[in-house]
Amino acid sequence: MLSLKNLQKNYPGFSLDVSMEVEEGQITGLIGANGAGKSTTFKVILGLVHPDAGEIRLFNKDMEQISQKEKADIGATLSDSGFSNCLTVKQIVHILTETYEKFDREMFEKRCSLFSIPMDKKLKEFSTGMKAKLKVLTATSFDARLLVLDEPTAGLDVIARDSILELLREYMETEGRSILISSHISSDLESLCDDIYMIDKGRIVLHENTDVLLDEYGLIKADEKQYELLDKQHILKVKKEQYGYSCLTDERAFYAENYPQLAIERGSVDKVITMMIKGEVL
Numbered sequence: 636m637l638s639l640k641n642l643q644k645n646y647p648g649f650s651l652d653v654s655m656e657v658e659e660g661q662i663t664g665l666i667g668a669n670g671a672g673k674s675t676t677f678k679v680i681l682g683l684v685h686p687d688a689g690e691i692r693l694f695n696k697d698m699e700q701i702s703q704k705e706k707a708d709i710g711a712t713l714s715d716s717g718f719s720n721c722l723t724v725k726q727i728v729h730i731l732t733e734t735y736e737k738f739d740r741e742m743f744e745k746r747c748s749l750f751s752i753p754m755d756k757k758l759k760e761f762s763t764g765m766k767a768k769l770k771v772l773t774a775t776s777f778d779a780r781l782l783v784l785d786e787p788t789a790g791l792d793v794i795a796r797d798s799i800l801e802l803l804r805e806y807m808e809t810e811g812r813s814i815l816i817s818s819h820i821s822s823d824l825e826s827l828c829d830d831i832y833m834i835d836k837g838r839i840v841l842h843e844n845t846d847v848l849l850d851e852y853g854l855i856k857a858d859e860k861q862y863e864l865l866d867k868q869h870i871l872k873v874k875k876e877q878y879g880y881s882c883l884t885d886e887r888a889f890y891a892e893n894y895p896q897l898a899i900e901r902g903s904v905d906k907v908i909t910m911m912i913k914g915e916v917l
């Protein structure tokens with residue numbers, strides 16, 4: 636569906652160089668700290684920022700060959716842009732009707748009502764949560780094949796976040812669709828994404844299937860002696876701690892079986908990304 640090959644963008648003090656794939660029928664997550672390069676990646680994909688080098692392929696074509704009509708097959712939300720604050724949702728409905736051939740007005744209006752989005756209020760009177768919900772409702776309103784969603788759940792309370800995630804799951808029930816989503820909230824990505832890319836300082840530091848990450852990765856807590864005796868062949872990263880060492884492995888079962896006395900925590904996106912960034916390679 637979407638493929639990035641060594642996509643590069645340089646800013647003073649920052650360089651982005653990412654390769655990633657978004658497969659058809661899959662939800663792919665991009666997670667990273669503030670300033671890691673998530674929004675820059677998304678803006679380059681959406682043609683809002685010109686890349687310095689690299690290749691983008693969308694719908695099996697080079698980006699330059701993608702027609703304006705095909706671009707309407709991407710639904711996007713960006714954290715720092717949206718409709719003008721002077722507009723009402725009623726006016727936005729008019730814009731969407733004019734812009735997107737496949738805009739489903741009836742469904743959009745039904746969902747606005749479901750999400751308590753007022754039709755006649757100007758956006759400047761909307762809360763952060765209402766604006767965030769409106770962005771996702773808009774991106775999902777015209778049968779796009781690919782959704783590119785930068786932090787769509789930022790600023791939402793737990794209930795609103797859940798309903799947005801549910802909306803995205805429902806979106807994927809139609810065949811041939813994909814989502815690329817970024818978030819700071821790792822639990823959102825864990826519960827939603829088929830695979831996850833972790834980005835740090837403009838570089839992808841890990842790409843893994845979410846189930847593999849949660850089932851097979853683990854964090855070993857070892858004191859000095861235990862660490863000395865540990866078979867290190869499946870250790871990806873190590874971090875010195877007060878009590879000894881934390882070790883990230885992608886073979887939790889191997890260590891659980893061979894070192895039953897060791898404390899081994901299950902993998903989670905937060906633990907893995909922390910170790911990938913702060914840990915050292917042996």
Ligand SMILES: Nc1ncnc2c1ncn2[C@@H]1O[C@H](COP(=O)(O)OP(=O)(O)OP(=O)(O)O)[C@@H](O)[C@H]1O
Binds near residue numbers: 646669671
């Ligand atoms: N237009 C720009 N000019 C100069 N530097 C920029 C520009 N846009 C982004 N940057 C820099 O690029 C780096 C990556 O920023 P980016 O917004 O992509 O990060 P992010 O991962 O989306 O962060 P956040 O989670 O805080 O939104 C930062 O160091 C930022 O200062």
